[in-house]
Amino acid sequence: MESLSRADRVELLRAMLLMRAIESRALTLYRQGRVPGSFYDGFGQEAVSVGAAFALGPRDRLCPLHRDLGAHLVRGVEPARILAQYMGRASGVTGGRDGNVHFGDPASGVMGMVSMLPDMMCVAAGMAMAFKLRGEPRVALSWFGDGATSRGDFHEAMNWAGVQRLPVVFVLENNQFAYSTPLAKQFAVDPVERARVYGFPGVTVDGNDVEAVFEAVRAARERALTGAGPTLVEAVTMRMHGHAAHDDMRYVPPELLAEWTRRDPIERQERRVAQLAVDVADLRAAVDVEVEAAAAEALAAPMPDPAGAARGVFAEGEPEPLGDGRAPWSGFADAVAEAPA
Amino acid sequence: MPTMTYLEAIADALREQLRADPRVFVLGEDVGAFGGAFKVTDGFVEEFGEERVIDTPLAEAAIVGAAVGAAVVGMRPVCEMQFADFVACGFDQLVNVAGKTHYRFGLAVPLVVRLPSGGGFSGGPFHSQNPEAWFMHAPGIKVLAPSTAEDAKGLLTAAIRDPNPVVFLEHKHLYRRVKGEVPEGIYETPMSARVVREGTDLTVIAYGAMVHAALEASAPEALDGASVEILDLRSLVPLDTQAILASVAKTSKALIVDEANETCAAGAQVAALIAEHAFEQLDGPVRRVATPDVPIPFSPPLEQAVLPSVERIRDACRDLLDY
Numbered sequence: 001m002e003s004l005s006r007a008d009r010v011e012l013l014r015a016m017l018l019m020r021a022i023e024s025r026a027l028t029l030y031r032q033g034r035v036p037g038s039f040y041d042g043f044g045q046e047a048v049s050v051g052a053a054f055a056l057g058p059r060d061r062l063c064p065l066h067r068d069l070g071a072h073l074v075r076g077v078e079p080a081r082i083l084a085q086y087m088g089r090a091s092g093v094t095g096g097r098d099g100n101v102h103f104g105d106p107a108s109g110v111m112g113m114v115s116m117l118p119d120m121m122c123v124a125a126g127m128a129m130a131f132k133l134r135g136e137p138r139v140a141l142s143w144f145g146d147g148a149t150s151r152g153d154f155h156e157a158m159n160w161a162g163v164q165r166l167p168v169v170f171v172l173e174n175n176q177f178a179y180s181t182p183l184a185k186q187f188a189v190d191p192v193e194r195a196r197v198y199g200f201p202g203v204t205v206d207g208n209d210v211e212a213v214f215e216a217v218r219a220a221r222e223r224a225l226t227g228a229g230p231t232l233v234e235a236v237t238m239r240m241h242g243h244a245a246h247d248d249m250r251y252v253p254p255e256l257l258a259e260w261t262r263r264d265p266i267e268r269q270e271r272r273v274a275q276l277a278v279d280v281a282d283l284r285a286a287v288d289v290e291v292e293a294a295a296a297e298a299l300a301a302p303m304p305d306p307a308g309a310a311r312g313v314f315a316e317g318e319p320e321p322l323g324d325g326r327a328p329w330s331g332f333a334d335a336v337a338e339a340p341a
Numbered sequence: 342m343p344t345m346t347y348l349e350a351i352a353d354a355l356r357e358q359l360r361a362d363p364r365v366f367v368l369g370e371d372v373g374a375f376g377g378a379f380k381v382t383d384g385f386v387e388e389f390g391e392e393r394v395i396d397t398p399l400a401e402a403a404i405v406g407a408a409v410g411a412a413v414v415g416m417r418p419v420c421e422m423q424f425a426d427f428v429a430c431g432f433d434q435l436v437n438v439a440g441k442t443h444y445r446f447g448l449a450v451p452l453v454v455r456l457p458s459g460g461g462f463s464g465g466p467f468h469s470q471n472p473e474a475w476f477m478h479a480p481g482i483k484v485l486a487p488s489t490a491e492d493a494k495g496l497l498t499a500a501i502r503d504p505n506p507v508v509f510l511e512h513k514h515l516y517r518r519v520k521g522e523v524p525e526g527i528y529e530t531p532m533s534a535r536v537v538r539e540g541t542d543l544t545v546i547a548y549g550a551m552v553h554a555a556l557e558a559s560a561p562e563a564l565d566g567a568s569v570e571i572l573d574l575r576s577l578v579p580l581d582t583q584a585i586l587a588s589v590a591k592t593s594k595a596l597i598v599d600e601a602n603e604t605c606a607a608g609a610q611v612a613a614l615i616a617e618h619a620f621e622q623l624d625g626p627v628r629r630v631a632t633p634d635v636p637i638p639f640s641p642p643l644e645q646a647v648l649p650s651v652e653r654i655r656d657a658c659r660d661l662l663d664y
Contacts, residue, residue: 061414098445106448111413114437122403122434126410126418133366133392133416140410153434156403163398312444313480315504319449321415 003218004211005330006276010283012054012210013269016046017284019070020266021291022079026086029295030245035086040100042067044208044240047265048173049143050074051213052233055221056141058327061127062110063120063142066101067173067239071143075108076326079294080301089301096304097312108325118148121157121170128166128224139224141169141217147178149191158232162199165229169220172232173207175239180251195232207235208265211272218331237265345523348516350490351455352381354497355419357527359389362417365501368395368404369421369455378423379457379516401430408452409439417501418452425456425510426470439506440481449504453497458486459512459550459600460637460648469637469644471549471601476508477577477610484577485532486510488552490521492575495530502529512550519553532576534584540570543661544588546611547598548574551649555598558654567662577607585611586619593624594661598649603631625664630657 004012023041030039042049049070053062064071072082077093085092085103093103094112104112111127113120124142131138148154149172161168178186195202201223205216213235220231238260242249249257270280345353358365367382367389373396376383386394397404401422408418422428428435431454439450460469476482483505487493493511500507537552540559547555552573559569572588574581589595595615597608612627630649638644 094446103446104448106446111410111448112442112446114441116433116437119402119406119434119438122406123410123413123438125403126407126412127414128410129395129407130411130414130416133411153402153406156398156400157406160398160400160403160407312447314483315443315449315451317504319451319504322413322448 003331004214008330009211009269009276010273010278011328012050012214013266013273014283014287015050015054015070015073016210016266016269017287018073018079018291019046019050021287022082022294023069025291025295026083027245029083029087034299036088037099038244038246039086040066040244041241042069044260044264045173045175045237046070047210047213047269048171048207048235048237051210052141052143052171052217054329055214055217056139056327057332058109058324059136059138060109060221061138061140061322063113063124063140064101064110065113065120065143065145065173067175068143069101072101072105072108072110074326074328075105075110077105077108079291080297083295083298084301087298088303089298090304091298091301106320107323109322110325111322117151118142118144118154118157120144122153124168125157125161125166128161128168129164131167132164137225139167139169139221141171143171143173145178146172146174146176146183146186146191147181150186158194158198161230165227167224168230169217169224170230170232171217172234174234174236177239177252179243190234192232192234200230200232202232202234204234204236207237208263208268210265210269342522342524344520345490346517347490347493347511347519348379348381350494350523351497351511352383353523354494354501355382356385356388358498358501359385359393361527364415364417365419366393366395366416367419367421368397368408370397370399370423372396372421377421379513381421401427402434405431405434405454406438409434409450412450412452413448419501420452420454422454422456424468425458425472426467428454428456428472432475435476435482435506435508436479440479443505444481450506451504452506453500454506454508456508456510457513458510459514460644461514461550463639463641463644464637465639466636471510471599473508473510473577474601474606477607478605481506482578483507483532484510485575486512486549486577487530487575488515488549488573490519490523492530492535494523495528496532496575498527499529499532510549514550515553530575532579534575534581535573536588537571537573538569540568541592542568543594543596543658544570544572544592545596545598545654545658546572546574546585546608548577548607549600551598551600554649554651554654558651559658563655564658564662567658569658574607580610582614585614589615589619590622593622594664595623596628596630596654596657596661598630598654600632600649602634603629604634606631625661628657628661630654
């Protein structure tokens with residue numbers, strides 16, 4: 001892909017490897033009883049959050065979901081803080097106030113998700129509305145799943161964004177199941193087709209091809225910046241684990257899992273990157289070392305002080321809005337330098 | 342000092358903040374060209390333009406959700422629910438997204454949701470509710486309910502300048518019936534209670550429209566010269582516990598009036614507070630007058646039968662004074 005440099009393509013792989021390594025490590029910690037509650041991961045869906053987040057600029061804002069750890073990694077959230085987050089430690093992103101991927105590091109330009117889906121589509125529309133109101137060349141992006149398309153907030157956000165031609169990108173992460181409910185019981189018409197009736201394009205992309213996801217979101221972002229309005233990007237993928245760690249997925253046909261195993265997004269990008277004379281084994285090893293160090297740091301972190309449990313419900317003083325995050329795509333090298341303070 | 346209606350005072354606060362702060366904007370159903378269902382934003386679109394006075398689709402979840410999104414990227418949105426009842430459709434965004442964000446990861450969500458609330462004019466079950474207790478029960482949301490024009494302006498100003506989600510209950514019955522002197526220019530009313538009338542024999546605690554009903558019900562000439570203190574809560578979250586306990590300590594008797602449905606209403610919280618912290622000072626049971634737990638009926642005799650009336654409040658005052 002012309003827009004991606006060699007370093008970009010390696011970085012896409014690295015971010016996906018990092019996501020999988022963190023979630024694998026966290027799953028072990030969960031089984032060891034060190035992760036309270038349940039544990040939710042994005043196994044097999046790494047390309048969707050990494051590819052889409054990679055297409056966003058430093059001043060864009062993101063609303064990822066619980067299988068989108070890659071978005072946080074692309075924006076620069078440190079693995080040790082994420083593992084501490086899973087374990088409810090004081091050094092986690094929310095300091096133990098919320099678990100899983102239910103966080104947003106304000107400094108990274110990411111808004112934390114809520115479990116009611118797809119509430120964050122409305123929030124992303126509001127961010128985009130503010131950018132438009134202020135005449136700023138920025139976009140907002142919200143990820144959500146196939147199940148979320150059944151709720152009213154999906155309709156309200158899609159309609160609102162279409163009516164006001166907002167600079168927002170909606171990424172539908174179609175992973176075949178909403179908990180145990182298959183697509184056939186979720187909708188009669190593929191939701192990507194609904195985009196047109198809300199007045200903007202819907203495109204379907206192979207959600208297990210990180211470069212294809214990147215390219216689709218890059219194009220959607222460009223379109224939004226010209227004032228043409230939103231785009232719905234449907235990334236077709238597969239949830240390779242249960243809804244959460246407690247779910248044995250008995251409802252998923254084994255042959256379906258076998259088919260998607262062959263389409264693993266990380267192996268796919270590894271094959272591409274290997275052709276660029278990059279030592280993929282080295283890259284994997286480096287990621288594993290990084291995650292092991294992060295796990296050690298997180299395990300050494302204290303639990304939060306119970307005395308603080310009732311503090312911080314209300315903000316005081318002048319609020320600090322979401323900050324700018326890391327935007328590693330080489331296409332932003334100039335934009336970062338030119339960005340107003 | 343100019344005299345304004347409660348409604349004009351709300352509009353005045355909103356207009357001043359729109360003029361003073363480019364981050365402030367208004368969004369809601371029919372707030373633009375039509376000026377809002379109750380005309381609070383009449384003339385706003387002409388002065389501030391369609392970008393800052395936004396007519397939205399009929400979508401309360403998106404109105405609140407979009408306000409959250411705008412707030413976290415540096416704006417100060419002020420949403421209007423056409424009627425307070427419709428906030429039920431935006432409840433999830435308010436309670437789960439707006440209210441919990443700062444606690445979860447330290448990100449402030451400065452927004453205001455204006456709720457034209459209350460009954461008394463045959464609005465029926467969907468245009469008469471007082472939903473303040475829903476939000477008192479949800480952590481992270483401030484809840485304000487002024488009773489006078491001066492407080493309406495000062496509290497709305499404080500709400501817009503607050504770094505948190507604030508629901509602002511403006512009682513429809515007061516919009517054009519209540520008038521008063523309102524200071525010119527920008528001022529904030531503190532989110533605390535106010536003693537409306539000093540007294541020594543009984544404290545009547547109320548907010549919103551019920552402050553006026555309580556004042557009329559407990560006039561000295563109607564109660565054989567009894568000295569009844571009226572405390573206007575003004576703010577339900579934060580709740581001014583100090584003022585409530587101080588007044589009860591002085592009078593030893595408390596009557597709490599809300600127009601909302603009785604169970605778990607704001608008044609129930611006040612009653613619990615007094616029972617727990619002022620038991621030793623009491624010289625009678627804590628009494629409440631509220632709307633029974635029924636939807637607000639449409640037909641005038643039915644509606645008047647359930648809303649707290651001046652007579653019911655007066656009877657409760659008499660019972661307590663005689664206790």
